[in-house]
Amino acid sequence: MKIEVIVYIYLAVCLAMIGFNIVCIFLFKRNDRAAEKSRLYYIDLIKEQFGKEVLDDRHRLMLLKKLTNVRELMAFDKALETLYEQYPDQVKAYLHKLEYVFVTLANRYSRKDELQMTYFPYIIARYQLFYGEDLPQINRILVDLLEKPSIYCRENALGAFYSMGNAENVADALKIIDNTGYYHNKKLLTDGLLTFTGDKKELNELLWERLFGYSLNTQLAILDSIRFSSGDFQERMLGLLRQDLDCEIHYCAIRYLGRYPYEPAYEQLMKYAEHEDETHWEYTSITCFALASYPSDRTIEVLKKNLSSRNWYVRLNASQALENLKLEYADFIDIFEGDDRYAGEMMRYRFDRKKLRERKAAAT
Amino acid sequence: MRYALFNDTAFEFIKGFLLAVEIFFALYLIGYSTFLFIAVVTGSSSLFKKRQQDRLKNTILKDHYVPISIIVPAFNEDVTIVENVRSLLALDYPLYEIVVVDDGSSDRTSAKLIEAFDMLPIRRPIQRKIDCQPMEFVYEAATHKVPLTLIRKKNGGKADSLNMGINACKYPYFICIDADSVLQYDSLSKIVKPVLENENVVAVGGAVRPSNSVEIENGRVINYRLPRNLLACMQVLEYDRSFLASRILFDKFNGSLIISGAFGLFKKDTVVAAGGYDATTMGEDMELVVKLHDYCVTNDIPYLIRYATDAICWSQVPEKLKDLSKQRRRWHIGLFQSMWKHRVMLANPKFGLTSFISYFYFLIYELLSPFIEVFGIATMVLAFFVDLINVPFMLIFFGIYALFGSVMSMTAFFARTQTIDLKVTFRDVLKALMLCTVEICVLRFIMAWVRATAFIGYKKKKLQWGRIERQKINLK
Numbered sequence: 140m141k142i143e144v145i146v147y148i149y150l151a152v153c154l155a156m157i158g159f160n161i162v163c164i165f166l167f168k169r170n171d172r173a174a175e176k177s178r179l180y181y182i183d184l185i186k187e188q189f190g191k192e193v194l195d196d197r198h199r200l201m202l203l204k205k206l207t208n209v210r211e212l213m214a215f216d217k218a219l220e221t222l223y224e225q226y227p228d229q230v231k232a233y234l235h236k237l238e239y240v241f242v243t244l245a246n247r248y249s250r251k252d253e254l255q256m257t258y259f260p261y262i263i264a265r266y267q268l269f270y271g272e273d274l275p276q277i278n279r280i281l282v283d284l285l286e287k288p289s290i291y292c293r294e295n296a297l298g299a300f301y302s303m304g305n306a307e308n309v310a311d312a313l314k315i316i317d318n319t320g321y322y323h324n325k326k327l328l329t330d331g332l333l334t335f336t337g338d339k340k341e342l343n344e345l346l347w348e349r350l351f352g353y354s355l356n357t358q359l360a361i362l363d364s365i366r367f368s369s370g371d372f373q374e375r376m377l378g379l380l381r382q383d384l385d386c387e388i389h390y391c392a393i394r395y396l397g398r399y400p401y402e403p404a405y406e407q408l409m410k411y412a413e414h415e416d417e418t419h420w421e422y423t424s425i426t427c428f429a430l431a432s433y434p435s436d437r438t439i440e441v442l443k444k445n446l447s448s449r450n451w452y453v454r455l456n457a458s459q460a461l462e463n464l465k466l467e468y469a470d471f472i473d474i475f476e477g478d479d480r481y482a483g484e485m486m487r488y489r490f491d492r493k494k495l496r497e498r499k500a501a502a503t
Numbered sequence: 504m505r506y507a508l509f510n511d512t513a514f515e516f517i518k519g520f521l522l523a524v525e526i527f528f529a530l531y532l533i534g535y536s537t538f539l540f541i542a543v544v545t546g547s548s549s550l551f552k553k554r555q556q557d558r559l560k561n562t563i564l565k566d567h568y569v570p571i572s573i574i575v576p577a578f579n580e581d582v583t584i585v586e587n588v589r590s591l592l593a594l595d596y597p598l599y600e601i602v603v604v605d606d607g608s609s610d611r612t613s614a615k616l617i618e619a620f621d622m623l624p625i626r627r628p629i630q631r632k633i634d635c636q637p638m639e640f641v642y643e644a645a646t647h648k649v650p651l652t653l654i655r656k657k658n659g660g661k662a663d664s665l666n667m668g669i670n671a672c673k674y675p676y677f678i679c680i681d682a683d684s685v686l687q688y689d690s691l692s693k694i695v696k697p698v699l700e701n702e703n704v705v706a707v708g709g710a711v712r713p714s715n716s717v718e719i720e721n722g723r724v725i726n727y728r729l730p731r732n733l734l735a736c737m738q739v740l741e742y743d744r745s746f747l748a749s750r751i752l753f754d755k756f757n758g759s760l761i762i763s764g765a766f767g768l769f770k771k772d773t774v775v776a777a778g779g780y781d782a783t784t785m786g787e788d789m790e791l792v793v794k795l796h797d798y799c800v801t802n803d804i805p806y807l808i809r810y811a812t813d814a815i816c817w818s819q820v821p822e823k824l825k826d827l828s829k830q831r832r833r834w835h836i837g838l839f840q841s842m843w844k845h846r847v848m849l850a851n852p853k854f855g856l857t858s859f860i861s862y863f864y865f866l867i868y869e870l871l872s873p874f875i876e877v878f879g880i881a882t883m884v885l886a887f888f889v890d891l892i893n894v895p896f897m898l899i900f901f902g903i904y905a906l907f908g909s910v911m912s913m914t915a916f917f918a919r920t921q922t923i924d925l926k927v928t929f930r931d932v933l934k935a936l937m938l939c940t941v942e943i944c945v946l947r948f949i950m951a952w953v954r955a956t957a958f959i960g961y962k963k964k965k966l967q968w969g970r971i972e973r974q975k976i977n978l979k
Contacts, residue, residue, distance in 0.1 A: 327699055
């Protein structure tokens with residue numbers, strides 16, 4: 140085959156792509172105009188239904204028919220978004236009356252392609268469509284999405300579960316994700332759990348109860364979310380420290396006990412802080428930071444000792460903890476005049492930062 | 504007859520030689536055209552899919568904030584540095600810090616920053632995880648939205664400054680950006696998405712777009728048009744081709760060998776373990792990415808190097824041929840140094856497609872291409888001299904080549920319709936249409952010559968900052 144023929148074929152495909160993109164320019168413009176028109180249309184329709192005890196059947200049927208088209212659903216979403224800013228209570232009441240419509244739509248969207256399928260749980264989460272309810276049909280559809288390889292499917296489905304406020308379903312959803320074996324970022328799980336709209340205490344208790352049934356990644360996400368949402372787990376976190384578990388779980392427990400000081404945990408924490416073994420520097424470093432919540436002469440002494448650690452991070456966290464203990468310059472004369480230049484530098488830096496913060500406070 | 508000058512043996516030899524050259528160039532062009540074609544088609548369709556995904560909320564929706572350190576290496580940047588830092592402070596992201604590293608500037612780079620941001624000297628110990636030139640002083644400011652640090656160090660080059668920045672920064676991911684660049688308001692949330700999607704991501708490249716003639720307000724583009732300057736305009740077409748096409752293709756098989764120094768995100772631990780930036784090369788940005796491939800494969804570490812098409816950085820491109828030549832010379836030498844240093848990747852099955860597609864592409868169509876192109880022109884002259892060239896065919900062939908290149912450029916140019924933030928105006932289309940052929944037929948050959956001669960005298964300048972004439976950034 141002559142080289143020109145290949146080039147001509149390539150040219151033809153590229154020209155087709157240019158044509159496609161040019162058509163897209165016009166289509167996008169037309170679609171944007173149409174979407175705006177639909178948005179305004181839905182705003183009027185929805186407003187008409189405000190205050191009605193029961194929604195018109197015609198309205199429901201029309202929504203069922205139209206919202207099956209994803210473009211219409213997007214316009215409906217935009218209309219709700221606009222109305223929600225002005226009339227949040229009416230919009231909530233209106234959506235509550237549309238439950239049947241959304242259950243039917245959920246079924247229809249579950250049979251569409253993955254892109255559109257993923258959009259529906261976003262709508263569920265955004266408007267908390269099934270808040271406080273446990274609908275097996277919806278749960279089944281969301282569980283299907285949790286098992287998809289696409290992280291967006293899983294995230295949107297999880298978002299829907301968080302918004303529905305059923306702790307049991309959320310705990311099950313995490314297990315389903317674990318079982319798929321797909322990686323799901325710990326941070327996404329932690330942040331997601333914090334958006335749970337139901338009884339957070341119930342969720343935390345349930346997750347704790349099932350903690351060791353999850354993968355390590357999920358366990359860490361759960362422990363982090365507990366740390367950011369409840370101070371009721373001090374004793375149990377101490378219990379984790381006393382068990383032979385993965386060090387990452389211990390780090391989570393130490394961080395928790397730093398955030399919510401618990402006197403009975405002090406000895407355990409001191410054991411880590413006084414560790415001489417360099418290979419355990421991560422325990423020492425994290426514990427140093429946590430000790431800022433346990434002010435005492437013994438704490439100060441061990442932190443000062445750790446200022447001379449051979450490990451940079453231990454020194455850094457010890458100095459940070461000492462700074463957080465709000466001691467005065469005079470309390471560190473022994474460090475500044477001592478033989479360890481690195482310890483002195485670390486603390487001088489902390490006092491310089493203190494000055495900066497004072498300046499910021501004065502400026503604000 | 505010209506060939507009467509040669510005896511039969513010599514003539515037969517030249518004829519054989521030219522036939523070999525012809526076959527070589529036919530294969531070379533088939534390879535290049537095929538690559539460009541696949542890249543442009545893949546890039547264009549990927550952008551279309553991405554747009555659909557965004558519209559249907561197939562994305563990480565909530566704001567999950569991975570802490571990021573932004574490192575800004577600066578050398579004699581007193582014209583742009585204050586505006587640059589101001590634009591960084593306006594980013595729509597809550598959890599980041601800015602570390603400016605002044606590489607011993609002889610102008611008022613540090614002084615301007617200290618004045619503008621009310622910075623105070625601080626005695627900050629910095630752990631030297633990666634070797635770099637000693638620091639002279641550190642200033643910090645706490646009166647802004649996020650921590651701002653200025654480190655002034657002894658001159659050692661851009662890579663050395665980046666290494667200092669890595670040593671000083673406190674977050675697990677860092678971004679390096681050029682001091683003449685501006686990040687779009689949402690660029691940080693976009694560039695961290697691949698990190699949230701996959702735990703093995705060690706680096707993410709952002710999309711760099713020429714900022715000449717672009718008006719930016721609070722990190723948002725409020726007025727976009729192609730630059731008035733024709734050279735800058737042709738570079739827009741070139742960047743479109745490169746960023747909207749080939750980088751997307753390489754991303755499909757984890758084969759990116761370049762993350763632009765103007766905007767890239769890296770996992771700090773992995774970069775430190777790999778030894779940081781190499782201060783002895785000119786193309787430290789490419790060298791680091793190639794090194795990460797080498798390091799991770801050699802140590803059996805699962806890794807991904809991704810490209811975020813929607814994480815945008817606006818950067819100035821040279822408006823003078825002299826500056827452009829200087830820049831391209833540096834890039835070419837950097838390319839050579841990176842490829843030579845990591846030649847273990849050449850035809851090595853351990854590196855998979857990165858070796859057999861990316862490395863080969865960069866070797867043949869980037870590193871050797873200027874020599875091949877100059878050689879091609881020389882053989883044409885020889886063929887013409889011995890009357891063994893079919894001039895009309897040659898012209899037609901050139902015409903097809905130019906048309907093909909232009910169509911590729913225009914396909915990449917129109918692919919921007921699939922990005923949310925860039926619009927195409929009729930005037931810009933006309934301008935692009937006129938300039939794409941000039942870029943293929945004129946600029947490309949000038950640059951081929953510049954790159955082919957890049958190695959002349961490079962040793963003298965190898966650790967100097969590649970500077971182009973700076974202009975004030977058009978920020979509001």
